[in-house]
Amino acid sequence: MDLPASHAIDPLARPAVVLLSGGLDSAVTLAWMVSRGFRCVALSFDYGQRHRHELACAARVAAATGAVEHRVARIDLGAFGGSALTAAVPVPKDRDVEHAHDIPVTYVPARNAVFLTMAMGLAETLHARDLAIGVNALDYSGYPDCRPEFVQAFERLANLGTKAGVEAAARGEAWFRVHAPLQTMTKAQIVRLGAQLRVDFGLTSSCYDPAPDGRPCGHCDACLLRAKGFAEAGARDPVTR
Numbered sequence: 001m002d003l004p005a006s007h008a009i010d011p012l013a014r015p016a017v018v019l020l021s022g023g024l025d026s027a028v029t030l031a032w033m034v035s036r037g038f039r040c041v042a043l044s045f046d047y048g049q050r051h052r053h054e055l056a057c058a059a060r061v062a063a064a065t066g067a068v069e070h071r072v073a074r075i076d077l078g079a080f081g082g083s084a085l086t087a088a089v090p091v092p093k094d095r096d097v098e099h100a101h102d103i104p105v106t107y108v109p110a111r112n113a114v115f116l117t118m119a120m121g122l123a124e125t126l127h128a129r130d131l132a133i134g135v136n137a138l139d140y141s142g143y144p145d146c147r148p149e150f151v152q153a154f155e156r157l158a159n160l161g162t163k164a165g166v167e168a169a170a171r172g173e174a175w176f177r178v179h180a181p182l183q184t185m186t187k188a189q190i191v192r193l194g195a196q197l198r199v200d201f202g203l204t205s206s207c208y209d210p211a212p213d214g215r216p217c218g219h220c221d222a223c224l225l226r227a228k229g230f231a232e233a234g235a236r237d238p239v240t241r
Contacts, residue, residue: 013035013039016130016179017123019069019115020044023055023206024132024226025182027065028190032181034066041126042067043119047111048078048086053214057205064200073118076116083108084208087166091209093219098228103142104221106208113154120158131158132179138231139187141221151180187220187229195235202238216240 016038020026033040042062044055055072062070078086084105085091092104112135119131135146144150157166158176168175182190194201206226207216216223216239230237 008110013037013130014130015039015123015126016132017041017043017119017126017128018132019119019134020058020062020067020070021134022054022059022061022204023134023222024194024201024204024229025136025190026058027061027199027201027204029132029134029179029181029196030061030065030067031194031199033130033179035197038130038148040067040132041122041128042070043083043115043122044070045115046072046074047108047114048076049211050085050087051207053210054205056214057203060203061200064203071122075118077108077111077114080109086142090216091220093209093217095221097141097221097224100221101142103144106221107142107143112143112150112171114163116154116158116178120162120173123176124162124164127164129164129175130177130179132181134182135180136182136187136190137184139190139225141151141225148180148183150199151178151183154178186232187225190235191229191235195233200238204239206239 016033018030018033018040020030020042030040030042044058059070081087085108089105123131137147155178159174162177205214206222208220208222209217
């Protein structure tokens with residue numbers, strides 16, 4: 001596949017590990033990291049999620065957006081249960097997502113902590129200093145592991161609990177940096193940024209409860225937040241139109 005000029009890969013560029021779910025936010029995060037000149041290894045997870053359409057989307061996004069490699073790690077967060085995304089629990093529909101303050105049942109316990117830990121381990125083997133995650137603390141579902149405090153705490157953990165981090169500290173520097181470029185953006189701002197970066201939103205999937213062919217339900221929190229973002233950005237979503 002020929003990459004657009006903005007996705008040209010410098011073999012000497014700094015490597016980075018980017019968490020890629022196949023959703024809108026992670027796709028924009030990958031595009032942002034590529035646009036900053038990083039050689040990005042995209043990392044996705046087969047974690048026991050009930051719907052696997054997102055993994056196919058992640059593969060397409062990685063190829064189209066300029067990742068030098070796409071890896072899929074297999075873990076079983078479904079063994080713990082406790083989430084509508086991994087267990088036989090109904091996905092909430094048609095909630096008032098703008099005014100909801102509770103943590104919904106679609107929260108997957110420890111998911112971002114586990115994902116970032118795996119990304120940290122991969123980065124250390126690649127001699128990469130940079131991790132990236134598409135978390136957002138404004139137009140999101142209230143997950144505690146999407147907050148800036150969590151990302152900052154994990155960055156400290158990565159620098160304290162790894163060989164690379166300890167050796168860098170002995171030189172008076174920090175090794176790992178966790179990039180969360182969408183952290184304080186609204187969904188509309190994320191859509192606009194993705195458009196500027198030429199992200200193909202038609203390759204992405206945000207739905208928590210898609211049909212077998214991948215069509216979004218249009219009623220879960222993720223679908224409602226995505227629709228709100230496109231509407232406020234004055235854009236049409238190629239997945240739903």
